[in-house]
Amino acid sequence: MYAYIIKRLILMIPTLFGAAVLVFVLMRLVPGDVCEIKMAGDGAFVDPEAIEICRQNLGLNDPVYVQFGQVIWGYLTFDLGTSMWTGRDITHEIGLRFQLSLQVAFMATLVAILIAIPLGTISAIKQDTWIDYVVRTFSIAGIAMPSFWLGIMIILGLLITTQAWFGDPWMPPIVYVSPFEDLAGNLSQLIWPAVATGYRYSAVATRMTRSTLLEVLREDYVRTARAKGLLERVIINRHALKNAMLPVVTIFGIEFAFLIGGLVVTEQVFNLNGLGKLFVESVETSDFTMVQQLVMLVVVIFVFMNFLVDLLYAWLDPRIRYA
C-alpha cells in the first residue's frame, strides 16, 4: 500500500509539469495584454511610453523561454510570483479567497450528500412507483437547471418576497465574513450559493445512486441475504448501499475538486470573493501569472482528489487492494 502511495505521488510530478507547460503555452496564445487593459481599458488617453514601461516592468518583453523558466523556478522555490494586475503576492491573493471557496465547496457537497443519497436510495427501493417518478423529475430538473440561473432566481425571490412580507427587500450579504467572526452572517451569505450549487450537484449523484443501487440490489449476495431472512433495512444499509457508493464517491470527489475553483458563474451571481471570481477577473485582465497559478491550483486539487478517491475505493470495497 505504501509503495503504491509513493508511486502515485511520484507520478504526480510529470502530470503537474505537463499541465504547467500546457497552461503557459495556452495563455500566451490567447490575445490580450494586461498593460493595455490596465492603463487604457477605460478608453482614456494613455501615453504609449507608460504602457511600454509597464510591459518592461512585468517582464512581458522578455523572451518566452525566460518567462517560462521563471515560472518553473518559482515552483521549485515555492514562489508563485506576483499578480500582473495588482502587483501583489499570488499566494496572498489566493489565500484570501481560498477559505471562502473551500467553505462553499464543503457546504455544497454537504447539501448534495443530504439530498442525493436518501433520495437516490428511496428512488431505487421504490422503483417505478410515484415516489420514484417524483425523485427522478426532481433530479432531472436539477441537471437541466444551471446553478447560476437558480442563484439569480433565489436572489430575486428573496428580494421580492421579503419586500412583500416585511416592507423592505432583503438579499444575502455581498461581503464575506469568516464563520469564526460571525457565524450567522457567514451562513446567511453562503447557504444560498451552497443550495444553488448543491442541488445541481445532487441531481447527478441522485441518479447515480439510484442506478448503481438498483444494480447491486440484483446481485446474488443481496438475494442470498434476503433468502437468509435479513431485514430489508440491514440489507440496504450494510450490504447494498456501501457497495453502490463506489461510483457515487467518484462523482462527489471530482465535483468537490471542481467546486473549489470552478464556481465561476455562481460566485459572480452571489458576489462571492472566491477563486472562481478571481479566475474570471484574471482572464478578463489577461493576468497571465495569476491565471497560470489558479489553473495549476485546480490541477493539483484534482490530482489529489483522484488520489484520495482511489484510496477510498479500497476502504469501501475490500476486494480492491493496492499492492
Added chain:
Amino acid sequence: MRFLKSTLVVSFALGLAAAWAGGAVAGETPVRGGILKFVVGSKIPSYDAHMESTFGMIHPIRPFYSLLIRVNPENPSSPTDFVCDLCEGDVPAATDNGLKYTFKIRKDVWFHDGTPLTAADIKATFDKIVFPPEGVPSTRKAFFSSLDSITVPDKYTLVFNMKYASGAFLPAVAAPYNFVYSKKDLDEKGYAWHQKNINGTGAFTFVEHKPGAYVEGKRYEKYHHEGKPYLDGFRAISAPKMAVRLQAIRGNRAAIEFRGFPPKARDDLVAALGDKIVVQESDWNCALQFLPNHRRKPFDDVRVRRALTLAVDRWGGSKYLSQIAIVKTVGGVAFPGHPLAATKEELEKIAGYWPDLDKSRAEARRLLKEAGAEGLEFVLLNRGVDQPYRVVGTWLIDQWKKVGMKVTQNVLPSPAFYDAVRKKHDFDVTVYFNCQSIVNPLADVSAYISDDIAGNNYAGYQDRTMDKLFDQMNRSNDPAEQRRIMRLYEKRALDEEALQFVTLWWYKINPYRSYVKGWKIAPSHYLNQHLDNIWLDPHLM
C-alpha cells in the same frame, strides 16, 4: 400602461432629484455620522493614480487623497468650474501672458502620517507626473506638454512656468488622478511605494483593503475642509457584475454606485422602491465612436467613409437608443456641455448630422456608387460588453443596411478586442470609445490627430492638417480662437476627411438610495469622488 406607469414614476423621481439637486439641499443641514456603502464595478490594480486609469481605483482610493484643484463639488456638472482643494482662495488666473500660474498653498493641511503639507509636496507630485524618472510610468504626462517647470519660491507658494499658454493646462491640473503625495514618501520610500501604500491628505484615512472584496476608510479628523467629511467612514464594495450592483442597492447592501446604470435598471429600481430611490442624470464625457480602418480598402477612400457617417441617423438614434442604452446626446468631437462644443445649428452642417435624413442617405448611396462600393460588405468589430457597445453596434448595422451595406458583427471579449484594434489593427470598422475624466476638450480630442502622434487613434491615418489645427488650438489662450479652430478641426475630422466618427455621447444615470445626501452628479464617473460632502439622512435610512 406599464410603460406609462414606469415613465411617470421615473419622471417623479427625476423631478425630486432635480428639486433636491437644484436647491432643496440648501435648506437641509448635513448630519454627521454613518458609513457609506457603495459598489464598484471594476477592480483595483495599484493605488497609484499617476499610473492607473480605471475608475475601479478612483472610486475607492480617491477619498484618501486631495488634489491641488478640483471640480467644484457644489457645481460638478459645469465643465469649467474649478475650485481650490489644497490651494487657498480662488483658482489663480494665468499671468505673464498665460505663461505663469502662481498657487498659494494652504497652511492647515497634514498628511495622514502627521507630516505637514507644503508646496514642495505638490511640486514633487507634479514632477513625478510630468517629468517622471526613467522607468516610472506616468499615464497622462502628455496632457502637460505646455508645462516647462515647477518652482517653489517659498514654503507655501507653487509656480507652474509654461512653455506656451494653453487652455488645456488648468483642467489637466484638476484631473482626479493627480493625487498629491508627500515628498518625504517619494524621497525616502521611492516612486513605487504608492502602488501598494496610501498616505494622503484626503477626507478619509485608509483602514483596510481586502483585495476583490472591499476597501474601507474612516473620517480624517484633521481634514482641511472645515466640518467635513460628514461620514464616519465608507466601504467600497467590489461587485463586478451589474446585476449584483443593482440588487445590492435594491436590497440595501449598498446605497449607491457612482458609475451609472442603463435606463431599464433605473426604471426597475424606481418601480420597486419608489421614493426610497433618487435619480440623477447627466451627459457623460464619453463618446461612443466608430472607426473605419484607413489601412484597409475600401475604407482608405474618403467617399466610402463619408457614406458610413451619412447613413447614420443620430437625431433619431438619440430618441430611441436612450430608452435602452447609456447613450443619448448628439454631439461632435467636444463634450456637448462645454463652451467649445458645437451648437445644434453647427452640428447640423456636418455630414451625418444633417436634419434631412433622406438627403443624407441619398448622398451616402451616391458616394458608394461613385466609389464603386455599392452593396458594400464588411464586418463591424465590437467589444463584448452589452452597454452600450453591443446595443449601439446592432443599431449601426441597421443604419448601414438602409443604404444597401451588408454588415455583420464580430463581438470579442475585451482583451481580444483591444488586441485586434490596438495591436493587430485587424478590423474593417470598429466600435470604439473616447472616455475621459475631467472635461478638457482641447486635450480630449487628441484621439483625432495622426496615429503616429496620438496615443489613442486606432483608425490608422496621418493627417498633418489635423495635427496643425490641434497644436494651434492648444497653444491659444483665447477661448474664441480655440472655438473657431475647434470647428475647423471637427469639420475636417467628421465630414471633409471623414476620419472617424461619433455615434452618440454616453449618458450617465445614477439611481441611489434617497438617504444619501450631498452628492452631485458630474459629467464623468471619475469626478467628485472625494466623498467629503456626502452625508446620510438618518430619517430616511
